[in-house]
Structures are given as C-alpha cells and as structure tokens.
Amino acid sequence: xxxxxxxxxxxxxxxxxxxxxxxxxxxxxxxxxxxxxxxxxxxxxxxxxxxxxxxxxxxxxxxxxxxxxxxxxxxxxxxxxxxxxxxxxxxxxxxxxxxxxxxxxxxxxxxxxxxxxxxxxxxxxxxxxxxxxxxxxxxxxxxxxxxxxxxxxxxxxxxxxxxxxxxxxxxxxxxxxxxxxxxxxxxx
Numbered sequence: 001x002x003x004x005x006x007x008x009x010x011x012x013x014x015x016x017x018x019x020x021x022x023x024x025x026x027x028x029x030x031x032x033x034x035x036x037x038x039x040x041x042x043x044x045x046x047x048x049x050x051x052x053x054x055x056x057x058x059x060x061x062x063x064x065x066x067x068x069x070x071x072x073x074x075x076x077x078x079x080x081x082x083x084x085x086x087x088x089x090x091x092x093x094x095x096x097x098x099x100x101x102x103x104x105x106x107x108x109x110x111x112x113x114x115x116x117x118x119x120x121x122x123x124x125x126x127x128x129x130x131x132x133x134x135x136x137x138x139x140x141x142x143x144x145x146x147x148x149x150x151x152x153x154x155x156x157x158x159x160x161x162x163x164x165x166x167x168x169x170x171x172x173x174x175x176x177x178x179x180x181x182x183x184x185x186x187x188x
Contacts, residue, residue, distance in 0.1 A: 006039070008041070008079060008178075010029050010032070012044040014045070014094050019087070024116060024160060025044070051068075077106075080181045081112040081113060082111065082113040083116055086126045088126035098133065110138060112140045114144075114145070114177040115127045116146040116173075118154075120151065148160075
C-alpha cells in the first residue's frame with residue numbers, strides 16, 4: 001500500500017537585506033529532500049510583497065497588495081505542514097513573518113509545524129514566540145526544534161557553516177512533523 005506524500009512548505013521567515021534565513025532554509029530543504037519522505041518546497045516571504053496588516057493602501061497599490069495577499073494565502077493553503085525558518089530579532093520572531101502569519105488563519109488550521117531558528121541563542125526565544133502564535137492559528141507545533149547559533153554555526157555571523165550534530169535534531173523534527181501532519185490531515 002502506497003501512502004501519498006505530504007506537502008511541506010519551508011517558510012523563509014525574513015526579508016532583511018543580507019539575511020541568513022535563505023542559507024538556513026536551503027540547508028533545511030537540501031537535508032529534508034534527501035530523506036525522500038515528503039514533497040518539500042521553499043516559500044520565501046521576499047516573493048510576497050505583503051503590506052502591513054491594517055495599513056492604508058493607496059488605490060494605485062491596491063491591485064498589487066491584493067494579488068500578494070491572495071497569492072500568499074493560496075500558496076500556504078496547499079501544504080499539509082510547515083517548517084518555519086525564523087531568525088530571532090529582539091527576543092521574538094521577525095516582524096515580516098509575524099505580519100505574514102496575521103494574514104492567515106483557516107489556511108493553517110489543523111496542520112503541523114516544525115521550527116528552525118537562528119540567533120545568539122539559536123532562535124530559542126523566537127521559537128517560544130512562534131509557539132504562541134501558532135497555537136492561536138490552530139497549528140500543532142512539534143517539540144523538537146533545530147537551533148543554529150550565530151556564534152558557532154556561522155562564520156563572522158554571516159556565512160552559514162552548521163555543525164554536523166544538527167542533523168540529529170533535524171531528523172527528529174522532520175519525523176515528528178510528518179507524523180503529526182499525516183494525523184492532522186484526517187481532520188481536514
């Protein structure tokens with residue numbers, strides 16, 4: 001009996017110039033796809049020019065804004081689960097990711113998420129912040145997270161060179177994510 005592969009979105013949670021999120025997300029994607037156990041896809045926030053939720057949008061920008069919001073919503077609705085790659089900015093998740101998540105709700109309900117972070121403490125405080133946000137969006141976040149330190153996994157805090165031991169946490173996180181995503185799919 002063959003089991004349909006789950007679709008997992010790897011969300012690049014930063015849009016800053018010079019961001020480390022792209023390198024970390026690519027590492028996650030390359031690591032995950034080698035497992036050949038799900039269909040993984042990178043979803044980069046930089047490709048969605050989302051306005052700040054609630055800001056006034058001028059008429060000449062309305063079409064572009066509506067298109068970005070619709071595209072983001074439709075893309076996120078296609079997945080069975082997510083891996084959110086987030087930096088830790090000021091003890092929390094970055095503003096671009098928080099804003100993007102504020103545009104979503106039913107698209108994420110009854111799905112699972114894994115967390116990959118980076119920062120001075122491996123993004124641990126951003127993970128805790130994300131767990132609160134995801135709980136409100138009815139997303140089940142898995143226990144194991146992957147945490148990259150700016151001090152030891154990046155050369156000069158910008159060139160990503162992760163230690164090999166992160167692969168163990170990545171495997172456990174992915175195992176949990178796929179199990180929960182498969183179980184929650186029965187609720188949708």
